[in-house]
Amino acid sequence: MKRLTKFAAVLAALSLLASASAHAEGRIRIAEQFGVVYLLLNVAQDGKLIEKHGKRQGVDIDVDWIKLSGGAATNDALLSNSVDVVGAGLGPLLTVWDRTAGKQNVRAVASLGSFPYYLISTNPAVKSIADFGPKDRIALPAVTVSVQARILQMAAARQWGQAQFRKLDPLTQALPHPDATAAVIAGKTEINAHFANPPFQEQELAGNPNAKIVLDSYQVLGGPSSATVLYATEKWVKENPKTYRAFLDALVEAAELASTNPEAAADAYLRVNKNSIDRALLIKVIKNPKVQFSVAPQNTLGLAQFLHQVGAIRKKPESWRDYFFAHPALAKGS
Numbered sequence: 001m002k003r004l005t006k007f008a009a010v011l012a013a014l015s016l017l018a019s020a021s022a023h024a025e026g027r028i029r030i031a032e033q034f035g036v037v038y039l040l041l042n043v044a045q046d047g048k049l050i051e052k053h054g055k056r057q058g059v060d061i062d063v064d065w066i067k068l069s070g071g072a073a074t075n076d077a078l079l080s081n082s083v084d085v086v087g088a089g090l091g092p093l094l095t096v097w098d099r100t101a102g103k104q105n106v107r108a109v110a111s112l113g114s115f116p117y118y119l120i121s122t123n124p125a126v127k128s129i130a131d132f133g134p135k136d137r138i139a140l141p142a143v144t145v146s147v148q149a150r151i152l153q154m155a156a157a158r159q160w161g162q163a164q165f166r167k168l169d170p171l172t173q174a175l176p177h178p179d180a181t182a183a184v185i186a187g188k189t190e191i192n193a194h195f196a197n198p199p200f201q202e203q204e205l206a207g208n209p210n211a212k213i214v215l216d217s218y219q220v221l222g223g224p225s226s227a228t229v230l231y232a233t234e235k236w237v238k239e240n241p242k243t244y245r246a247f248l249d250a251l252v253e254a255a256e257l258a259s260t261n262p263e264a265a266a267d268a269y270l271r272v273n274k275n276s277i278d279r280a281l282l283i284k285v286i287k288n289p290k291v292q293f294s295v296a297p298q299n300t301l302g303l304a305q306f307l308h309q310v311g312a313i314r315k316k317p318e319s320w321r322d323y324f325f326a327h328p329a330l331a332k333g334s
Helices: 002-022 036-046 049-056 071-079 090-099 147-160 177-186 200-207 217-221 234-239 241-260 262-273 279-287 301-309
Strands: 027-032 062-067 085-089 107-111 118-121 138-140 172-174 193-195 212-216 228-232
Touching: 027 036, 027 071, 027 241, 036 049, 036 062, 036 228, 036 241, 036 262, 036 279, 049 241, 071 085, 071 090, 085 090, 085 147, 090 107, 090 147, 090 228, 090 301, 107 241, 118 200, 138 147, 138 177, 147 193, 147 217, 147 301, 177 193, 177 200, 193 200, 200 212, 200 279, 212 217, 228 234, 234 241, 241 262, 262 279
Parallel strands: 027 062, 027 085, 138 172, 138 193
Antiparallel strands: 085 228, 107 228, 118 193, 118 212
């Protein structure tokens, strides 16, 4: 009997050890997309800042970087537990925050900064969104759910009334930013417009003489806004406090570098992305006075409440804190 009791105790101990190992800290899988809006992640990857801050927390962190395109793809990866943290637009965040309430409880862990997103058109007849016709095709990362799609809906609601917020949806087409940029610059496909992000929008303006800005996201959102964010499940945040803290500390350091040393940040971007973009153009994008690097969100509630008003999300957010995890680095958010 004593031997059986000891055996049971050993089994229980092994079970506890296996459970602890399953939730052991020291690994983070990050899904990012394309563009300078992910610069803080690029700086962190290039300088191994997550690993550095992990050691300060007493944990060795193994970081996996995954490249995806579109909020739908990132949300699927997160909810299938293929990744731990995803970078995507505010639109996809709000969609998954709404749908996982009371379940995975997905919320944002940080902003990646504030950047103006430009809707570019090469159609000479298009001067504003009111001029788009049935033959125009607007490329964006994901139809309906991407932050570009949501901002376009917000603009449409102001132009034609809230009931017509989807008026331009039939003209949109999902396409990764690099592919859309190549199509706009070449001017040989049906894609004659692109709701982009930096540096792709700047490349289009420089690469096609017919390219022009039809809409600036800041105009729609009422000023600088954190359109791209990082988010995770409540389970991962709670079970990995040291890794989570190291990740945020790394982002804060990356934001400081991007703000004070644009040249070094640009070089990090080029090394990580192995991109052929002109370095001078890239630095110009990073130095744009409209661009702000901060992990604290800025001016996000307007879009969130609009999505509730039109029925795109069921839960009504009363504050940006509803869809962000609490962290000292985010204290000055909005």
